[in-house]
Amino acid sequence: MQHSKALTTAIGAAMMMIYGTAQAAPFASFDPRTMAMGGAGVAVGNAGSAPFFNPALLAATAAEDDFALELPIIGARFYDPDDFTDAMDNFQDSTVMEDLDSAITAFNAAPGDTTAMRTALSNLDGELIKLGSKPLQGELGAAMVVGIPSRKFGVAFSASGSATFGGIVNYKDSPIFATLDSDLTTLQGCIDAADYTNCQSLTYVDASGNVTFGTAADVESSVDVRGLILREVALSFSREVELGGQTFAVGVTPKYVNATVLDYTANVETSDDADFDGDDYTYDYSHFNMDLGIAKDYANGWRAGFVVKNLISQTYDTYRMNSATGQKEKTGNSIKTSPQARVGVSHQGKLYTLAADIDLTSNDPVGYEGKSRYVALGAEFNAWDWAQLRVGYRANTEDSNRNVWSAGIGLSPFGAHFDLAVSGNADEVGASMQLGFRF
Secondary structure, X not given: OHHHHHHHHHHHHHHHHHOOOOOOOOOOOOOXXXXXXXXXXXXXXXXXXXHHHOHHHHOXXXXXXXXXXXXXXXXXXXXXXOOHXXXXXXXXXOOHHHHHHHHHHHHHHOOOOOHHHHHHHHHHHHHHHHHEOOOEEEEEEEEEEEEEOOOOOEEEEEEEEEEEEEEEEEOXXXXXXXXXXXXXXXXXXXXXXXXXXXXXOOOOEOOOOOEOOOHHHHXXXXXXXXXXXXXXXXXXXXXXXXXXXXXXXXXXXXXXXXXXXXXXEEEOOOOOOOOOOHHHHEEEEEEEEEEEXXXXXXXXXXXXXXXXXXXXXXXXXXXXXXXXXXXXXXXXXXXXXXXXXXXXXXXXXXXXXXXXXXEOOOEOOOXXXXXXXXXXXXXXXXXXXXXXXXXXXXXXXXXXHHOEEEEEEEEOHHHEEEEEEEEEOOOEEEEEEEEEEEO
């Protein structure tokens, strides 16, 4: 039991460093082997995936492994539970905003009945309510790795880029529409009584009895998109060490990070205008960060692993251009990357590998969807070391709607390998591929 106690002590010490820092972007990678196995990678990996999941795996490697080149690794994942994109397209293709403008124009030209305006207002309100609180989330990623695994001293160079974004329609017009509807009711009373005394101080009716509401100027509902683009260049180091009479692999990944945050907002009617300038909504940061990992092999085919990614917390304040001053100003929003802790276990036989990972931190989203804390389960079946079949399941203990199944294949003849993975459910879909060489 000494080896188990030593590993538990090491994990406990690392957890003390991250206690109270639960906010972080979700733990994810586009390595297709890992994606196909439900996202489990902390205790099952190789020189090609170690920099992304657990640098200690560079030293917890088979004796015959000497070199790995992975180029490219690419993937994408999208989550659209309420058909945000279709709903947004349908709204912008509709005429509900124009209908209200037309009804107001017609009334001001020939005042009389406010029914058409109130009907158009009700239709617009209903369509915006349908759009409200529909989250959209997506991730894109690409990477390359050069790894030299070794129990004495493993090293890997990796470069990666990822973009994570979330979008939502922010419905803000309920008070505005209530005021306009009240004004139209009062205005109809003034018209019927031929007495405009009670209509002299209405919000959207001027002294002449004209309705002044205009959808382009007064509708405040918006499309909000928040995103984080990370570009990382890293060196991972690992070696075996003896602790309490037991041998462990320990690893560290110091990395240079360039981060771009996006905080975009636009009126629901004009959010896809061609004059959008991304520079007006982005801001750049650069800093160093670090990942730490531990792995322990057992004689009976079992392996345990533990990793803390992004050991140094970062807060990225978002900025937008102020058109009046020509300067970027803080929006009051921010995106945080905090330490992410994950523990994993795997068992490897001659023809199979089983793996499971558990997030120890609850991770906040970059955008507007819910939190995540993943449990990842996966299996790989190996046919004569040249073909692999993989299946997996990723459960989100914070939101069961984000539970996904996954599957993938690998072909690895003569040291070259090609891996492909897909994952998804009714609301989410992901895919990744990888080409590489291992000797």
